[in-house]
Amino acid sequence: MLWLIIGGIGSGKTAFAEELALTVGREGIRLFCPPFPDNDNTTTQRYEETNADFPWEYSAADETLAHKLNAINLESNFYRADRRVIVVDSLSGWLRSVFNRIEPDYPDAQARIDAEWQEVLTAIVAFxxxxxxxxxxxxxxxxxxxxERDFLYKLAAANRRLVETSKVLYRITSGIAAEVKGYRLKRRHLTNENIYTDRR
Incomplete structure (x- = not known):
């Protein structure tokens, strides 16, 4: 079950993700990647200080993020999966770190970025x-x-893909969370959209 939280930098996404985790789970694993590669992990200390009754495990959302998600998925029994919630914070920061790590003059840089990006998205959708x-x-x-354009287009396409598979989309604006639901444009042969009647 996927919850997607979207918003601008500094809008309060991390704080809301913490509150949502406390609501939907009994324990959590936080896979953290700062919004920019040179940021430090200051929000982890706040999690530890404010959530003594909610056990958190922490791990870096680094280049092994897809493997970590797949390992958690495979090793969880039904009872543990129902109690535990995974927080990936943030996916956009993770993509930014990939662009920072794989310089454009590296051999096959674009293909390497695409491969890592698709691996992580597949792991999230399959969780x-x-x-x-x-x-x-x-x-x-x-x-x-x-x-920069390549980064933005990749992130926009990923957001659309995750919205399609998510339970709820929350948009955060200046610390205010809005649950977003609405009509989607019908895309030709798909029959699960809701703005037009299905035509077969």
Whole structure:
């Protein structure tokens, strides 16, 4: 079961993810990646200080993120999966770290980024337990370079894919969470959209 939390940088996504985890689970695993590669892990200390009754495990959301998600998925029995919630905070920070780690002059840099990105998205979508994914809403300014555009398009496509499989989408604006539900555009042959009647 996937909950998706989306919003701008500094909007309160992490704090809301913590509160949501306390609501839907009894224990948590936090896979943390800062929004920018040079940030430190300051929010982990706040989790430890404020949630003494809710046990948290912590691990870095690094280049092994997909393997960690798959391992948790495979090793969880039904009882444990029902009690435990995984928080990936944040997916957008993780993608930013991949771009930072794989420089454009590396051999097959684009293919390596694509492969790691798709592996992580596949692991999230295939996860059988409770998982909360924090990500950024995509916003672009003027005169972006090709690398920045590639990052934004990849993140936007991932957000759309995760919305399709999520239980609920929460949008965070200045610390206020709104549960987003609404109509989706019908896309030709798909029959599970709800803005137009199905045509067979």
């Amino acid at each position: 059988q337990g409770k998982i909360i994914v924090v990500t950024e809403d995509v916003a672009a300014g003027l005169f972006l370079g090709s690398r």
